[in-house]
Amino acid sequence: xxxxxxxxxxxxxxxxxxxxxxxxxxxxxxxxxxxxxxxxxxxxxxxxxxxxxxxxxxxxxxxxxxxxxxxxxxxxxxxxxxxxxxxxxxxxxxxxxxxxxxxxxxxxxxxxxxxxxxxxxxxxxxxxxxxxxxxxxxxxxxxxxxxxxxxxxxxxxxxxxxxxxxxxxxxxxxxxxxxxxxxxxxxxxxxxxxxxxxxxxxxxxxxxxxxxxxxxxxxxxxxxxxxxxxxxxxxxxxxxxxxxxxxxxxxxxxxxxxxxxxxxxxxxxxxxxxxxxxxxxxxxxxxxxxxxxxxxxxxxxxxxxxxxxxxxxxxxxxxxxxxxxxxxxxxxxxxxxxxxxxxxxxxxxxxxxxxxxxxxxxxxxxxxxxxxxxxxxxxxxxxxxxxxxxxxxxxxxxxxxxxxxxxxxxxxxxxxxxxxxxxxxxxxxxxxxxxxxxxxxxxxxxxxxxxxxxxxxxxxxxxxxxxxxxxxxxxxxxxxxxxxxxxxxxxxxxxxxxxxxxxxxxxxxxxxxxxxxxxxxxxxxxxxxxxxxxxxxxxxx
Amino acid sequence: xxxxxxxxxxxxxxxxxxxxxxxxxxxxxxxxxxxxxxxxxxxxxxxxxxxxxxxxxxxxxxxxxxxxxxxxxxxxxxxxxxxxxxxxxxxxxxxxxxxxxxxxxxxxxxxxxxxxxxxxxxxxxxx
Numbered sequence: 154x155x156x157x158x159x160x161x162x163x164x165x166x167x168x169x170x171x172x173x174x175x176x177x178x179x180x181x182x183x184x185x186x187x188x189x190x191x192x193x194x195x196x197x198x199x200x201x202x203x204x205x206x207x208x209x210x211x212x213x214x215x216x217x218x219x220x221x222x223x224x225x226x227x228x229x230x231x232x233x234x235x236x237x238x239x240x241x242x243x244x245x246x247x248x249x250x251x252x253x254x255x256x257x258x259x260x261x262x263x264x265x266x267x268x269x270x271x272x273x274x275x276x277x278x279x280x281x282x283x284x285x286x287x288x289x290x291x292x293x294x295x296x297x298x299x300x301x302x303x304x305x306x307x308x309x310x311x312x313x314x315x316x317x318x319x320x321x322x323x324x325x326x327x328x329x330x331x332x333x334x335x336x337x338x339x340x341x342x343x344x345x346x347x348x349x350x351x352x353x354x355x356x357x358x359x360x361x362x363x364x365x366x367x368x369x370x371x372x373x374x375x376x377x378x379x380x381x382x383x384x385x386x387x388x389x390x391x392x393x394x395x396x397x398x399x400x401x402x403x404x405x406x407x408x409x410x411x412x413x414x415x416x417x418x419x420x421x422x423x424x425x426x427x428x429x430x431x432x433x434x435x436x437x438x439x440x441x442x443x444x445x446x447x448x449x450x451x452x453x454x455x456x457x458x459x460x461x462x463x464x465x466x467x468x469x470x471x472x473x474x475x476x477x478x479x480x481x482x483x484x485x486x487x488x489x490x491x492x493x494x495x496x497x498x499x500x501x502x503x504x505x506x507x508x509x510x511x512x513x514x515x516x517x518x519x520x521x522x523x524x525x526x527x528x529x530x531x532x533x534x535x536x537x538x539x540x541x542x543x544x545x546x547x548x549x550x551x552x553x554x555x556x557x558x559x560x561x562x563x564x565x566x567x568x569x570x571x572x573x574x575x576x577x578x579x580x581x582x583x584x585x586x587x588x589x590x591x592x593x594x595x596x597x598x599x600x601x602x603x604x605x606x607x608x609x610x611x612x613x614x615x616x617x618x619x620x621x622x623x624x625x626x627x628x629x630x631x632x633x634x635x636x637x638x639x640x641x642x643x644x645x646x647x648x649x650x651x652x653x654x655x656x657x658x659x660x661x662x663x664x665x666x667x668x669x670x671x672x673x674x675x676x677x678x679x680x681x682x683x684x685x686x687x688x689x690x691x692x693x694x
Numbered sequence: 695x696x697x698x699x700x701x702x703x704x705x706x707x708x709x710x711x712x713x714x715x716x717x718x719x720x721x722x723x724x725x726x727x728x729x730x731x732x733x734x735x736x737x738x739x740x741x742x743x744x745x746x747x748x749x750x751x752x753x754x755x756x757x758x759x760x761x762x763x764x765x766x767x768x769x770x771x772x773x774x775x776x777x778x779x780x781x782x783x784x785x786x787x788x789x790x791x792x793x794x795x796x797x798x799x800x801x802x803x804x805x806x807x808x809x810x811x812x813x814x815x816x817x818x819x820x821x
Contacts, residue, residue: 227786231758231794238754238794242747242801418780429762457806464798471791478787608744684736687743689809692816 155506158299161520165337165527172329195458199465201328202449204335206233206466207473208284208533209291210588212338212526215474217498218586219481220491221410223417228429229589230474232436236592237470239600240441241463246456247607247686254451255540256444256599257548263606263686265676266614269621274548276598276625277444278568280591281541283632284443285572286579287587288534291498293576295526298499305577312573315534319542320565328452334532335469341525342476345505345518349483352508359486362418367403367489370507372396375490382407383493403489410495417485431651432589438657439592442599444544445536455690480504502526541568579636589651590632597656598625601664607686609668610679616668624660628652739812743805750801758790 211233218226253259257273260266289308296307353359359370374396377389384405389395397403440446453459484491484500487508491497501522509515545564579587598621605612605620631652648655668675676682765772765782774781 224780224782224786227783228762231786231790234791235754235758235794238798239751241798242750246805418783426762426766430759433759433762457809460802460805464795464802467798468795471795474791475788478783608740680733680736683740684732687736687740689813691813 155299155516155519155523157516157520158523161524162527165524169330169333169528169531172333195453195462195465197328197332198449198452199462199469200332200335201452202331202446202462202466203469203473204331204333204338204528204532205445205449205536206470206533207335207338207529208588209288209295209526209529211473211477212342212529213291213294213498213501214287214588215477216480216484216501217491219478220484220488220500221412221497223412225429227478228432229436230477232433232592233440234467234471234474235437236440237463237467239437240446241460241467243604244441244607245450245459245463248447248603249450249453249459250456250686250688250690251682252685254448255544255547256442256447256602257544259603259606260614260617263676263682264612264614264617265678266618269614269618270548272618272621273599273602274544276594276621277544278541279629280442280595280598281444281537281544281568282572282575283591283594284445284588285534285537285541285569286575287591288530288537289572289576290579290587291526292530292534294496294498295502295523295530298496298502299523308576309573311530311534312569312576315531315538316565316569316573318531319535319538320562331532331536334528335473337528338525339473339476341521341528342473342480342501345522346476346479348514348518349504349508350479353483353486361482361485367485367492369397369399369401369403369489370487371399373490375493377406378494403492406493406495425647427647427654428651431593431654434657435589435593435596435651435653437596438600439594439596439653441603442595443591444540445533448540448543449536457689477501483508538565538568575636587636590635593651593653593656594625594628594632596653597628597660600657601660605661605664605668609665610683611668611672611675612664613668613671613674614676615671615674616664616666619667620660620662620664623663624656627659628656631656735812735815739808742808746801746804746808750797754794754797757793761785 211230215226215230215233218229248259251259251262253262256277257270260269260273289312292311293304293306293308296302296310297304300307374394377383377391377393377395379391380388382388383395386395386404450459450462453462480501484497484504488500488503491500491503502519505518505522506515509518542561542565545568546561549567550560550564601620601624602617606617631649634649761782772780772782776784
């Protein structure tokens, strides 16, 4: 095992704890459990939002997808960043001015409906759990990759650590800790990539897609995980070890879905236009519906600063997403064996040692990226768990103001139990794909609710309920079918695996039509609400 | 910002936001109770902000959203090479991010101007 690993991880945990303790001097009230206080500057706030947003899916999953599928999955990082633009254009300032800080809150402020609030609560819980799942998957994968231990133990370990951390108040100094995590994650990818590119230069700039197909850079032995047929080698059984010399071509493995040849470089793959546009809609419009993203907007003092914060987040997130693509591309050259095992999500963790050798530099940088991955799980899953537990606390346990800290801890354990249990069973799905599903549900339920609620007076509670049930409900069904792995006729599969291209328009359509049919239910105070959402705060005092 | 004292800390309790009603203040009452004029002004602001947001989303839809279609209809574009990179990689992997930030910066600039115009119109008749 890498000797720098344990010290590296220990430093991350200690610095996180130290910043947390430092931040505690500013954060003493119980409200800091749920949301940082409002005296935070836009740049700190933006770094904190970015730190919380850049999850294991971004840190590990994007590079893994690029390694596996090539150019067409670049829509994932573009969409993850563009989601903040949609948030900025349609939601940021009015949402801050509404004074709501969770989606159920917004339902009540805008439409005065308790029934809708309960429906929104159910969706927040579903999306939150679905988004926690890939974080735990990533943790399990990292644990298995760097220590050689089992995937399930890694997922369980991180799950328990994060639950304990949130339940016992480790998130109180959340803003400072999350801001630190952003810079840590950026450094953990940016520093190694400099050395990796220099190494690539000194290796004589090997082609990413050699005409004859990918080749092994060094002698490699690959353990096959499932019975499969290897091109040019024949059938192999699970657990068998296949050895390759340096320069041998990488054989295609029948059980692993990946692009092995030069088509990796070209746009227009098998998922086709429908899948691509579905992905674009889900990621562009889904960000605004993620529970842990909205909570953070409340920490801005007013609508105008919410806008400026979002712009800084967009820039910070965009800067980060330049890096994982490079890891995926270099992984094509230095870690092609991942294409055979299907564990492509591990490329970021393995690349430094694979490219720079097992010397001190390679190991040091390997420990650095692992520390960044740890920061990615800790920050996103803690933020998510805090916001999901907050919703359980107020809307399910009905604790409200009188609720005790013990109730909040109970809520945390409840919120964590389901995703941890699910992570045990779905180890072999791509981390980023699961995240994409969470985005699809958010885009087809909360995006129409927020956009129409903020910009259209005619929205009614009945319309919003029907739209969320129709669009969000069908997205949830599609996700369940995908995660449970049911067999579908091939014509239908594309519509279920990437549902957003039909569920989002469906949600908008149903919401508008039902609202028009029930126009008598438009809240009487809609004029005052609109004023509050859109008028600058300077007019209020 | 540096010379102002930090704003006082606010206690934030989940679930409060929905229940809280703001006390009536003069500018707000003017706007809400001057029915036809106030309503029209707010509607105008909402419409201006929405039109701005929609126009900029059209820019993004045309700039980024048209790319998959372009690569499908004209595969030659997808095979073109610029600076030693395939064009789709350059566009998506690198250039899309500064493009999004630019659109966002333009939005913040114009949205704040719309709000200043609105504030100026509201304040003018009285003061």
